[in-house]
Amino acid sequence: MREKPAQLVSLDAADAPGGFREPLFGLDAESLSKLLISAGEPAFRSKQLAEAMYRQWLREISEITTLPVPLRAKMASEGWQIGRPAIARAFQSVDGTERYLIEFAGSDAKGKTAEAVWMPEGDGGEAGDEDRDQPGQPVASPSPQHLAERVGEHNLRSSLNHETRDWSRATICISSQVGCAVNCQFCLTAKLGLQRNLTAGEIAGQVVAILDRHAVRVGRDRVNLVFMGMGEPFLNYDNFMAAVRLLVREVGLSPRRMTVSTSGIVPGIERFAQEQPDLRPHLAISLNAPNDTIRAEIMPINRKWPINEVIKAVRRVPLRPRERITFEYVLLGGVTDRPEHAREVARLVRRSGLSAKVNLIAWNPGPGIAYTMPSPEAVVAFHKLLVEEGIPAYIRQPRGRDIFAACGQLKRTVEE
Ligand code: SAH
Ligand code: SF4
Numbered sequence: 001m002r003e004k005p006a007q008l009v010s011l012d013a014a015d016a017p018g019g020f021r022e023p024l025f026g027l028d029a030e031s032l033s034k035l036l037i038s039a040g041e042p043a044f045r046s047k048q049l050a051e052a053m054y055r056q057w058l059r060e061i062s063e064i065t066t067l068p069v070p071l072r073a074k075m076a077s078e079g080w081q082i083g084r085p086a087i088a089r090a091f092q093s094v095d096g097t098e099r100y101l102i103e104f105a106g107s108d109a110k111g112k113t114a115e116a117v118w119m120p121e122g123d124g125g126e127a128g129d130e131d132r133d134q135p136g137q138p139v140a141s142p143s144p145q146h147l148a149e150r151v152g153e154h155n156l157r158s159s160l161n162h163e164t165r166d167w168s169r170a171t172i173c174i175s176s177q178v179g180c181a182v183n184c185q186f187c188l189t190a191k192l193g194l195q196r197n198l199t200a201g202e203i204a205g206q207v208v209a210i211l212d213r214h215a216v217r218v219g220r221d222r223v224n225l226v227f228m229g230m231g232e233p234f235l236n237y238d239n240f241m242a243a244v245r246l247l248v249r250e251v252g253l254s255p256r257r258m259t260v261s262t263s264g265i266v267p268g269i270e271r272f273a274q275e276q277p278d279l280r281p282h283l284a285i286s287l288n289a290p291n292d293t294i295r296a297e298i299m300p301i302n303r304k305w306p307i308n309e310v311i312k313a314v315r316r317v318p319l320r321p322r323e324r325i326t327f328e329y330v331l332l333g334g335v336t337d338r339p340e341h342a343r344e345v346a347r348l349v350r351r352s353g354l355s356a357k358v359n360l361i362a363w364n365p366g367p368g369i370a371y372t373m374p375s376p377e378a379v380v381a382f383h384k385l386l387v388e389e390g391i392p393a394y395i396r397q398p399r400g401r402d403i404f405a406a407c408g409q410l411k412r413t414v415e416e
Contacts, residue, residue, distance in 0.1 A: 023083020023105045026201015054250035057212045085205035096120045097400030114175040115410040116206040119399045120167035169222035174206040177231025184299045187408040188366035189230045200242035218252045227260040230410045234268025266305045269313035284326035290344035311352045325356040333372035342382045346389035357392040364406040
């Protein structure tokens, strides 16, 4: 006989019963099972808990009807909470893009919010290459029952997208840090500096909050995921990869529909090269300049890891059949958008020997950033030159510029 009832041990915080505890959302199957076993519960309870959080997207312990009532009561009295990140505000663009201010439940008061974006239809540029030869799968409307289950459940749900589904595929863009330390001169997120790393639960939770809002049917709807929001994922490597594993193993998303973008953090790329190929996203490198001189000016990180070092590290990433590396290239008016730059980029990509494509992004303006947008003619000419040189290249359509949701515009701009 125990003198005291078993307490569910906290893995992250040794808080008193009833006090604040770090969220359960983000714990993987193994951690959940340790937690429940240490509380004297059978291991299968952890599966029920995981199922409730990651597949059913429940947000309160009290809603998990597969768990016995006394266990739910005990967890609540000890201060446990699912603590999934929540959409605190949503801004809607004329093009259907939505930008969200996501609020985290953790105890860290600093950096309580980050941003994520939903882009219905996308522009195809983010789609996984392994899908590129497949025509779009038809997507049926959500069943009335599926919708009815959700009505009234979530007060912040969009009234537009879940009643009549007005998308057939979509891209979700999420943040890996609050702010960013990399200081690219053209990026609005850089202005925040780095406030903190997000945890695996906070990264994966952005995705689940958005899947839930749009009633996405995992495994059936075509939804791409890009780690291209605020922050540098490879400077928060462990949490970023733990989030990927959660999203793949627990939530059921395919890593072939995910792309991570890095400014070229060589140690991160080297670690990425060691990951199991079927458990990692596609890789995109923010090249953004044709040579080290221009790149170091607009991306100070280039002084630490110049282009050749980055490419050397990328060569170590074993690619899946038909997989390509993406080079992202932001066109800055007069700075990186000239024809000679395009020829230099073509040479650089060819010499890299990588199976690669180039995504061209016209620079998105932001307050306090002294660059100019490239002319539409310069973008088209740049693209044409790359294609003539035999380099697969795509022009990315800017999404949600009017609500500061486009690439490089995420800065928690709450005022509209
Ligand atoms: N930190 C990572 C991922 C987030 S940024 C990285 O830099 O790769 C995602 C992409 O947006 C990067 O390719 C970056 O170069 C681009 N970007 C940043 N600011 C931009 C802006 N103002 N306009 C267009 N693209 C921008
Ligand atoms: Fe950070 Fe990426 Fe912005 Fe550079 S472009 S400051 S790495 S978020």
